[in-house]
Amino acid sequence: MKFSKTILSLTGLVVLAGCASFATGPSSAEIEALLKSSFDERGLAKLDRLDQSALQRACSDYAGKELPKGLREKLEKAAIDGVKTPAGSLLGNWQNGERIAQNGRGLQFTDTPETVAGGNCYACHQIRKDELSYGNIGPSLYNYGKLRGVSDPSSPNSDPIIKYTWAKIWNSHAFNACSQMPRYGDAAILNEQGLKDVMALLLDPRSPVNQ
Numbered sequence: 001m002k003f004s005k006t007i008l009s010l011t012g013l014v015v016l017a018g019c020a021s022f023a024t025g026p027s028s029a030e031i032e033a034l035l036k037s038s039f040d041e042r043g044l045a046k047l048d049r050l051d052q053s054a055l056q057r058a059c060s061d062y063a064g065k066e067l068p069k070g071l072r073e074k075l076e077k078a079a080i081d082g083v084k085t086p087a088g089s090l091l092g093n094w095q096n097g098e099r100i101a102q103n104g105r106g107l108q109f110t111d112t113p114e115t116v117a118g119g120n121c122y123a124c125h126q127i128r129k130d131e132l133s134y135g136n137i138g139p140s141l142y143n144y145g146k147l148r149g150v151s152d153p154s155s156p157n158s159d160p161i162i163k164y165t166w167a168k169i170w171n172s173h174a175f176n177a178c179s180q181m182p183r184y185g186d187a188a189i190l191n192e193q194g195l196k197d198v199m200a201l202l203l204d205p206r207s208p209v210n211q
């Protein structure tokens, strides 16, 4: 009797200890050390990719929790202040935009510095209705222009939807500090023409996205 009680209470202790280590988890420094020890530099992929920006660190510190309002506003403002908007039309060629949205190449260790990176937008978004292979981390962008409306095509840079969409694609953190979407302009993943082409895919009334 006494023996089985001891076993029981020991099991209880082990369970409790298990819960305690789940509750606290490893520290940021421990995670960082583990990550650094388990990656090697290869090709384009250097270890500096593991160094977090102030924004990424804040988002890791508050993972699963709300960022304090002041901090969130500060990070979003810094992102929006960094958006660069060229003069002239922001809408390029939707056919090329579709190729970019489909293309997941670029910035991988198997790529060369000359590889032109794609946007891989379909990895997270539905875009054209007839493309059945897409991820759903992000919202569906099917009918994006049709639903949002583009009111002033003659002066695209002052149209609020065109301005918002350019800024969102340039640096998604401008409207959601801890967004999971890549910073296509800010991190120079796409060049200016590539950004204009994905804009056209979403906003050109002739694009299949808006049919």
Ligand code: HEC
Binding pocket: 101, 119, 120, 121, 122, 123, 124, 125, 137, 138, 139, 141, 165, 168, 169, 172, 176, 178, 179, 180, 181, 182, 184, 198
């Ligand atoms: C890793 C996933 C991911 C990829 C890749 C991605 N996005 Fe997103 N995107 C999101 C998420 C998540 C949201 C919504 C929440 C947010 O902003 O964090 C979003 C939001 C958007 C929005 C705003 C939608 C709205 O209704 O306001 C646009 C526009 C957009 N994405 C365009 C694109 C384009 C164009 C590409 C490719 C060049 C792309 N996204 C690639 C995850 C992604």
